[in-house]
Amino acid sequence: MSAQSCDVLIIGGGISGLMSAWFLQQAGRQVTLIERHVCGREASWAGGGILSPMYPWRYPDAVNVLAQHSQPQFEPLSAELAELTGIDPEYFPTGMLMLDSEQWETAQAWCERWGYVLEVLDDRALSVFEPRLHTARKLALWMPEIASIRNPRMVKALAKAVQLKGVALMEHTPAEAIDPSAERVRVRTPQGWLEAEDVVVTAGAWSAQLVPELPIEPVRGQIVAIDAPVGFLHHMVMEQDRYLIPRKDGLILVGSTVEQAGFDKRTDEAAREALLSFAYARYPELAMFEVAHHWAGLRPGNPDSIPYIGAHPAHARLWLNTGHFRNGVVTSIASAQLLRALIQVETPPFDPSPYALERSHALSVSAP
Ligand SMILES: Cc1cc2nc3c(=O)[nH]c(=O)nc-3n(C[C@H](O)[C@H](O)[C@H](O)COP(=O)(O)OP(=O)(O)OC[C@H]3O[C@@H](n4cnc5c(N)ncnc54)[C@H](O)[C@@H]3O)c2cc1C
Numbered sequence: 001m002s003a004q005s006c007d008v009l010i011i012g013g014g015i016s017g018l019m020s021a022w023f024l025q026q027a028g029r030q031v032t033l034i035e036r037h038v039c040g041r042e043a044s045w046a047g048g049g050i051l052s053p054m055y056p057w058r059y060p061d062a063v064n065v066l067a068q069h070s071q072p073q074f075e076p077l078s079a080e081l082a083e084l085t086g087i088d089p090e091y092f093p094t095g096m097l098m099l100d101s102e103q104w105e106t107a108q109a110w111c112e113r114w115g116y117v118l119e120v121l122d123d124r125a126l127s128v129f130e131p132r133l134h135t136a137r138k139l140a141l142w143m144p145e146i147a148s149i150r151n152p153r154m155v156k157a158l159a160k161a162v163q164l165k166g167v168a169l170m171e172h173t174p175a176e177a178i179d180p181s182a183e184r185v186r187v188r189t190p191q192g193w194l195e196a197e198d199v200v201v202t203a204g205a206w207s208a209q210l211v212p213e214l215p216i217e218p219v220r221g222q223i224v225a226i227d228a229p230v231g232f233l234h235h236m237v238m239e240q241d242r243y244l245i246p247r248k249d250g251l252i253l254v255g256s257t258v259e260q261a262g263f264d265k266r267t268d269e270a271a272r273e274a275l276l277s278f279a280y281a282r283y284p285e286l287a288m289f290e291v292a293h294h295w296a297g298l299r300p301g302n303p304d305s306i307p308y309i310g311a312h313p314a315h316a317r318l319w320l321n322t323g324h325f326r327n328g329v330v331t332s333i334a335s336a337q338l339l340r341a342l343i344q345v346e347t348p349p350f351d352p353s354p355y356a357l358e359r360s361h362a363l364s365v366s367a368p
Pocket residue numbers: 011012013014015016017034035036037038039040041042043044045046047048049050051052173174175176202203204205206207210220221222223255256257296297298299300321322323324325326327328329330331
């Protein structure tokens with residue numbers, strides 16, 4: 001059975017796949033990316049675009065290494081993509097205000113260790129800082145360096161950019177199965193077999209359908225968006241896992257739920273009410289504006305929140321860049337750069353071992 005030949009074949013056109021394509025193409029590889037539907041319409045579209053883990057001190061160092069390595073690169077990359085494609089990913093340095101100050105000592109120690117600025121605001125400072133905010137809290141935490149990105153535009157720009165740079169992008173082409181046993185890894189699609197020197201799985205929440213050893217499961221998240229006027233909200237505001245994110249055109253995202261619902265992407269009224277009641281309690285004036293959108297997406301959840309980046313333990317030319325759970329946007333640049341270094345046998349930008357699939361207890365593989 002003949003197969004169409006590729007150099008690098010990437011499966012999945014979310015931010016993980018598109019960013020991998022961007023950096024591998026820059027390394028001189030001929031990249032083909034297959035996407036079962038349309039690129040950038042799943043989790044990477046549905047997310048909030050906060051360029052930090054929420055309460056980063058709650059995450060393993062391995063996640064924060066990826067985030068910190070990526071963060072300074074978003075502004076120049078956004079500018080480059082806007083210039084190249086005409087689509088502005090809207091890097092927005094609003095800072096991140098956290099109303100939960102209970103953990104401020106932990107937060108302060110963590111920020112000192114990682115080199116982030118953290119300020120503790122008292123209620124007077126808070127009322128000047130966010131005058132429309134209603135809260136009885138006496139203290140809040142402020143991280144001025146944290147930005148957001150308009151992720152749907154980021155993935156749209158990336159999809160256009162990689163094509164302009166020569167990546168072959170095949171939409172409506174699902175990978176049905178991977179056969180890694182031959183010298184060149186083979187991938188079955190409805191249009192026939194593809195084979196490649198290197199195959200990369202970036203299929204997000206669906207990755208375990210292709211590589212069953214991956215302990216990745218979908219975790220649904222719902223967001224509502226309120227059509228507020230420009231400048232209504234100046235900063236990202238968080239409290240007890242809920243958040244408000246301002247976009248440059250005034251739209252305010254209110255997120256998010258964390259639900260085990262399988263591959264069900266439907267939204268529901270209970271989530272909408274819970275998110276809106278959080279938003280209206282903190283900013284009562286928001287009730288005057290229209291709720292413009294309500295959507296859900298499936299995060300690629302995994303047991304320890306650390307993505308899987310690197311070669312499959314039993315198949316050296318089958319690569320993974322998946323399982324980014326709640327942080328797949330902020331960690332996308334460093335994840336793709338690490339993947340590129342491993343594939344191209346370059347010096348990795350940081351220790352790759354925490355991202356190896358071998359760490360997973362669910363895995364039981366023997367080398368072929
Ligand atoms: C509500 C919500 C809020 C979030 N907020 C943030 C945030 O503020 N900051 C942050 O950093 N992260 C956030 N995230 C997480 C982030 O969105 C994800 O971690 C990230 O988008 C995962 O990217 P991905 O490319 O791996 O997956 P996806 O974007 O889901 O892309 C996977 C792609 O693979 C394709 N695919 C699947 N199976 C196949 C197949 N067999 N063949 C071909 N293609 C296939 C899919 O169609 C899809 O396009 C949020 C997520 C949600 C849902």
